[in-house]
Amino acid sequence: xxxxxxxxxxxxxxADEPRTDWHDETLWFVRQKRDKAAHGLPEWEQLRxxxxxxxxxxxxxxxxxxxxxxxxxxxxxxxxxxAADGADHNRIIYDIIQxxxxxxxxxxxxxxxxxxxLNEFLHAKGVETIDTDLGERIVQLRxxxxxxxxxxxxxxxxxxxxDTFHEHLHTEKGNNDPQYxxxxxxxxxxxxxxxxxxxxxxxxxxxxxxxxxxxxxNEGNADMGAHAASIHIACMGFExxxxxxxxxxxxxxxxxxxxxxxPITTYSSHFKKPRDGQQMHIVIVDNGxxxxxxxxxxxxxxxxxxxxxxxxxxPVYRRSGGHSYHTAVAGPIGSILNPNIDMKANADLPFASTxxxxxxxxxxxxxxxxxxxxxxxxxxxxxxxxxxGKKIGMKGMAFVLARPALYRFAGKxxxxxxxxxxxxxxxxxxxxxxxxxxxxxxxQSFRDWYLKQKKA
Amino acid sequence: MSARxxxxxxxxxNQPAPVECGNIxxxxxxxxxxxxxxxKTVLENIGGKLMELDSIDSLQQKLNDQQAAGDIVVNRIAExxxxxxxxxxxxxxxxxxxxxxxxxxxIAVAENGAVWIYESQMGNRLLPFICQHLVxxxxxxxxVATMHHAYLQIDTFKEGFGVxxxxxxxxADIEQSLVIGAHGARSLTIYQL
Numbered sequence: 028x029x030x031x032x033x034x035x036x037x038x039x040x041x042a043d044e045p046r047t048d049w050h051d052e053t054l055w056f057v058r059q060k061r062d063k064a065a066h067g068l069p070e071w072e073q074l075r076x077x078x079x080x081x082x083x084x085x086x087x088x089x090x091x092x093x094x095x096x097x098x099x100x101x102x103x104x105x106x107x108x109x110a111a112d113g114a115d116h117n118r119i120i121y122d123i124i125q126x127x128x129x130x131x132x133x134x135x136x137x138x139x140x141x142x143x144x145l146n147e148f149l150h151a152k153g154v155e156t157i158d159t160d161l162g163e164r165i166v167q168l169r170x171x172x173x174x175x176x177x178x179x180x181x182x183x184x185x186x187x188x189x190d191t192f193h194e195h196l197h198t199e200k201g202n203n204d205p206q207y208x209x210x211x212x213x214x215x216x217x218x219x220x221x222x223x224x225x226x227x228x229x230x231x232x233x234x235x236x237x238x239x240x241x242x243x244x245n246e247g248n249a250d251m252g253a254h255a256a257s258i259h260i261a262c263m264g265f266e267x268x269x270x271x272x273x274x275x276x277x278x279x280x281x282x283x284x285x286x287x288x289x290p291i292t293t294y295s296s297h298f299k300k301p302r303d304g305q306q307m308h309i310v311i312v313d314n315g316x317x318x319x320x321x322x323x324x325x326x327x328x329x330x331x332x333x334x335x336x337x338x339x340x341x342p343v344y345r346r347s348g349g350h351s352y353h354t355a356v357a358g359p360i361g362s363i364l365n366p367n368i369d370m371k372a373n374a375d376l377p378f379a380s381t382x383x384x385x386x387x388x389x390x391x392x393x394x395x396x397x398x399x400x401x402x403x404x405x406x407x408x409x410x411x412x413x414x415x416g417k418k419i420g421m422k423g424m425a426f427v428l429a430r431p432a433l434y435r436f437a438g439k440x441x442x443x444x445x446x447x448x449x450x451x452x453x454x455x456x457x458x459x460x461x462x463x464x465x466x467x468x469x470x471q472s473f474r475d476w477y478l479k480q481k482k483a
Numbered sequence: 484m485s486a487r488x489x490x491x492x493x494x495x496x497n498q499p500a501p502v503e504c505g506n507i508x509x510x511x512x513x514x515x516x517x518x519x520x521x522x523k524t525v526l527e528n529i530g531g532k533l534m535e536l537d538s539i540d541s542l543q544q545k546l547n548d549q550q551a552a553g554d555i556v557v558n559r560i561a562e563x564x565x566x567x568x569x570x571x572x573x574x575x576x577x578x579x580x581x582x583x584x585x586x587x588x589x590i591a592v593a594e595n596g597a598v599w600i601y602e603s604q605m606g607n608r609l610l611p612f613i614c615q616h617l618v619x620x621x622x623x624x625x626x627v628a629t630m631h632h633a634y635l636q637i638d639t640f641k642e643g644f645g646v647x648x649x650x651x652x653x654x655a656d657i658e659q660s661l662v663i664g665a666h667g668a669r670s671l672t673i674y675q676l
Contacts, residue, residue: 053659068594070512080505085500090495103643109487161665162656178656185658206634213666220613220666221575237640247612247652247667254609254644255575265490270504272639276630277507279647290525290595291630294612294667302608303571313490317521321497367663386632 030353032375036349041462050182051345057178058339060288063390068280077277079393085269092235092268093311093336099238100309103300110312113143119310120145120227120260124154127258127306129225133216135242135249136160137229138176138333139262139312141355142368145227156227157219159248161212164176168195174349176356177286177335182348193321200481215307216248226252230263230309231332234276236271239299240309243282243292250296260307265311266329278332285334319367324402328363332391337386337396343379352376359386366407374412377403435474442468509631518593518626519675526596529650530663533670539563542620542674546585554582559606560620561587570606578607581614588619588648588673590633591626597649598673599633602642611648617668619648621675 041047065071085092094393097107111117116139132149133338134140134156146156146167158167161457162179166172168191173179180188185203192198197239198211233240240261242249253259269278283289303309320326338344338358354365354373377400386396389445407413409419427434445452445468452465459465471479484492521667523533536542539562546563557567563585570578586597586605598619605611610670627633639645654666663669 054657068513073511077505077507081494083502084504087499089498091493093491098521103548109485109490111486111489116485135662146675151663159666160656161654165656178659180656181659183658185660188657197523205657206655206662209665210652213664217579221579239640246654246665248665250612250646251609251666254607265494273507273631273634275639276634280630281499287655289529291592291597291647293529293649293652295597295647295649297639297645300642300644302602311490313486313493317493317497320494324501326499327499438603 033347033351033353034375036351037343037379038350038354039220040348045215046184047346047348049184050348053181054339054345056330057287058336060388061285061336061339062288064284064290068284072279072399074281075391075393078332078391079279079330081269081274082278082392083327086266086326086329088270089265089268089320092270092340093265094232095235095309096238096268096309097311099236101238102237103309105301106310108308108310109315110310110314112314113312116140116143116262116310116312116314117145117148120262121149121152121154123258123260123306123308124149124225127225129154129258131219131222131224132156132227133159133219133223133225133248133252134227134254135229135244135252136163136179137227137262138355139229139264140227141173141220142314143262143312152253153173157216157223159216159219159246159252160244160249161209163217163244164212168192170348172355174357175335175338176333176358177338182350213265217251220248220251220255223252223256225258225260226256227260227262228253230261230267231282232269232275233263233267233309234270234272234275235268237299239272241275242296242298243279243294245289245293247294250294253298254297254302257304258308259298260308260310262310262312264316265313266331282332282334283454285336285389285391315368322367325367325399328360328367328396328399330394331360331364332392334391336389336391340385340389342381342383342385347379352379359396359400360394363394363396363403366403370407370410374407377401377407377483378417435472438472442472444469449481500591506655507631509635512629512631513594515593515628517625518628520542521593521628522591522596522626525594526650526673529596530653531596531650531673534672536674536676539620539676542585542618546620549583555580555583556583557581557606557610557614558585559587559604560585562620567606570610573607575613576608578609578613581610583616583618584609584610584614584668585618586620588621589625590637591673592628592633592647593626593632594629595649597630597633597647599637599639599647600645602644608644612667614654614668616670616672617648617651618674620674621673623675
């Protein structure tokens with residue numbers, strides 16, 4: 028949905044009402060599983076506080092922790108690369124591919140590589156990458172982007188997956204059984220793992236004191252790739268760093284519970300050294316993160332551990348779908364990260380929110396997401412990235428609200444108009460009438476009522 | 484200026500003033516009266532199976548039966564007889580046929596059903612993932628309440644690789660329907676002595 032703003036893309040998404048309802052209810056169900064898992068631990072709020080403190084501390088000493096991590100990782104036999112932006116990141120990986128004459132590449136889920144557009148970049152160079160997370164493989168075969176950072180194919184129904192697999196993996200037409208379809212993907216991807224020469228993974232946590240890193244999956248695809256291939260490249264935004272191994276306890280307890288309601292992911296893999304004969308590389312990426320670190324109002328968005336709890340709880344995300352956010356990381360967190368990367372292209376995103384604050388309430392590292400959404404709106408308006416219609420409307424509103432007599436007159440006039448000529452409000456030209464019932468206009472204003480009460 | 488210097492300089496210029504890390508007080512976290520029962524309950528909820536043993540004999544029997552039936556098995560548990568040495572260099576292709584791997588597990592975590600295992604216990608990093616079925620042996624005294632306790636007891640970065648495994652491989656990527664057996668082992672059975 029590139030080139031289309033959130034509201035426009037969301038309009039397309041909700042055109043299919045039963046599917047929108049399904050999407051909404053399914054994600055709310057995931058949110059409820061998260062609640063159940065969180066409530067199972069009396070110390071949940073304490074855990075969030077610890078996680079928040081560790082991340083705040085880490086951001087305040089980031090340079091030293093990154094240097095420590097690099098030194099330890101190098102001492103462990105890992106090659107460390109630094110990438111200033113997405114292009115740098117892609118070039119570093121391409122160089123490794125060329126130098127080693129690699130043909131077969133598998134990749135487990137990494138939102139960073141999505142952010143950098145790695146697949147498209149390599150494709151243009153004639154190099155094919157196989158995504159191995161089931162959801163990611165499904166969307167890759169369909170030439171789509173993931174619509175959710177934890178549940179990449181949540182916008183699809185099993186019928187869609189069945190059709191895609193029938194076309195590409197030659198499964199039975201019309202067999203929609205998830206068990207059958209997953210087994211087909213297992214067989215298909217086992218072949219790819221076994222023949223792979225290079226595996227790309229993300230990083231969930233990188234530990235400064237050991238130079239090691241942790242990758243979490245339920246499917247086991249990161250491990251199948253990393254341990255089968257002779258080269259392993261792990262890609263991380265620099266904010267993935269944490270000071271100590273013992274801090275992993277806090278984050279691993281929070282991550283899966285917040286994401287899907289599981290007590291932990293099936294596999295929490297701790298990588299420290301390449302195995303004998305293997306090459307291991309880490310690419311540490313900036314791509315706008317240093318800029319975000321410098322924005323005092325927005326820097327704590329870098330605490331994010333990518334659990335997607337804010338997606339699942341968001342009333343706008345649930346009813347507009349991930350693709351309407353037209354960025355690698357959608358949802359509330361994406362809406363505060365992406366304007367930093369490109370203000371003009373992503374100026375619509377902070378407005379794709381009701382500012383209800385549910386995102387901040389579920390965030391395991393206590394990012395004040397809804398407050399940052401509100402602050403981004405102000406920054407974007409000041410910088411001139413908000414469309415003139417919205418600006419004129421807001422200015423008009425401010426003008427009226429600052430003048431009590433005018434406000435009272437306008438209120439009275441509107442009530443009279445809506446009662447006398449309801450079609451003036453209930454027509455297609457009024458954007459507020461879309462997908463909404465207009466309220467019945469009250470007979471009198473609060474002020475009129477109040478004055479009457481005072482008299483009586 | 485290299486990307487490294489550029490990034491580190493920008494970080495140094497932009498990072499906020501130092502703040503404290505805070506301390507994790509392990510006394511503030513959940514306590515279970517019966518860690519074995521908690522471990523078993525959670526493990527079964529996430530698709531695993533726990534077999535409580537009085538002696539190692541029934542596990543021995545299972546291994547013997549599988550070997551007699553001609554299944555390809557890898558045994559890394561010394562108590563069960565000869566262990567498969569020198570498997571670290573086996574390729575993915577060579578390991579692809581393994582039906583069941585028998586491995587010693589380390590610390591087990593009651594709150595989430597996870598079991599820690601070092602690379603040296605696996606013999607080959609790929610083995611616990613590529614085998615069709617995974618069997619791990621744990622000892623009752625090695626069950627701890629939470630991940631905090633686990634990290635206190637084990638140096639998770641002591642070896643080149645190690646992993647917490649909680650249940651069999653799974654996915655819910657197709658319409659949120661849970662399917663056991665995505666890419667890794669289709670089943671996980673934990674034997675507890």
